[in-house]
Amino acid sequence: MATVYEALDLRTERVRALKLLQPSLVSNDVHRRRFTREATVTAKVASDHVVDILDAGIDEASGSPFLVMPLLAGRDLAAEIEVRGALDAPTVLSYLTQIARALDRAHEARIVHRDLKPANVFIAERDDGSTQVMVLDFGIAKLIDRVSTRATEAILGSPLYLAPEQVRYKKERVTERADIYALGQLAYTALVGEAYYAPEDEASDGVMGLLMEMAVGETEPASARARARRSVELPEAIDAWFARATARDPSARFDSASEAVIAFAGVFELPVPEFRNARPVTTTPSTEPQEVIAEAELSEPPPPPARRSWRAALGVAGTAVVVVAAFWTVGARSAGREEQPSATDSAVRAAPSSP
Structure with a gap:
């Protein structure tokens, strides 16, 4: 859906992350609204573990929306697991704690992320060598509403971490507990080195086949599957925890x-x-009117009066820039693909990457 580049703010000379919508999706109203929604939804979540949106707007030359964020040094949790394999329990607890702080703040603001997965969790490196976990990509987040709109929406999110209510065909409210389900699945992935439903994913003939298998629920305890698949020994108590988190x-x-x-x-x-201020979040429908964000009701915010100029430093190392999806480039090589410069070049000028 989008690509994030390392970029230089010509006004401040600060290096930032510049997120651009894929050119082929610029004319798609749903994708444009989903992309620009990230800025407004993220602003509602006050947390040290959610990436700030520093600027947002529409590139006047190409009509493409863009977001400007701090540039994070590190890598996402998916890459962390790919490099290190199964993580030890204290490390997983540290990561989950920081993710939970972000989710608690989001849920208090009545926001459901709906696409929590390892690729949307970034392990940022601080100057002192410690890590700060950031939850990324609130692009398909939704405000919790009293009225179900599930039947009118497309399936959104990553299949291996989707809660059952996100894919059922009957009308059903998708609440903050969908994020709790994803958190449980994410914890298993980090502890074991692969997703719980990896076997079903390998055996399925596509996404719908996988979702049908997942609809059945757990077929064996988490500890037994971890031992059989990856020779990872987990305490039996994890079985009840995982079963509750992913009920x-x-x-x-x-x-x-x-x-x-x-x-x-x-x-x-x-x-x-x-x-801080931890408290359970109720799923009881509120008696007060709540703001609703439904796919058919989103309106695109007007472009800001001022436009930013950016020169992109493309082709940088993967650990220095968050790559959401390497669909395109702006006059340079990015993630193994090379294409012709787009109209966005008037707002984004290619510059050599750092050695």
């Missing part, structure tokens, strides 16, 4: 992300992390 019935899951993480610490007998 088919949303009401049977943990009440909040922080509650799930506190219970996770107990499974491994690790120190319980602290959460």
Whole structure:
């Protein structure tokens, strides 16, 4: 859907991350609204673990929307797992704790992320060598509403981390507990080195086949599958934790992300992390009118009066830029593909990458 480039703000000389919508999607109203929604939704989540949107607008030459964010040094959790394999429990707890802090703040703002997965969790490196976990890509996030709109929406999110209610054909509210499900699946992936439903994914003939297999639910305890597939030994207590976090019935899951993480610490007998203002999040419909963001109701915000000029430093190392999807380039090589410069070149000028 988009590509994120390392870029230089010509006004401040600060290096930033510049996110551009794929050119083939610029004329698609749904994708444009989903892309620009990220800026407004992210602004509602006050958390150290959500990436700030510094600027947003429409490139006047190409008509493409763009977002400007701080440039993070590090790599996403998917890459971390690919390089390191299964992670130890204390590391996973540290990551989950920071993810839960972001989710708690989002849920308090009545926002459901709906696409939590390893690729949307970034492990940023601080100057002191410590790590800061950031939750990325609120582009398909949705405000929780009293009225179900599930039947009118396309299936959004990554199949291996989708909660059952996100893919059922009957009308059903998708609440913050969909993110709790994804958090449980993400925890298993980090602990084991592959997703719980990796075997079903390998055996399926496509996304719909995988979703049908996942609809059945767990076919074996998490610890047994981890041992059989990856020779990873997990305490048997993880089975009850995973079953609750990923229960088919949303009401049977943990009440909040922080509650799930506190219970996770107990499974491994690790120190319980602290959460500021942690409290369960109810799924009871509110009696007060709530703002709704539905696909058919989104309106594109007007372009800002001022336009930013950017010169892109493309072709940089993968650890220095968050690559959402390498669909295109602007006059340079990016993630193994090379294409002709687009009309966006008037707003983004290619520059040599750092050695």
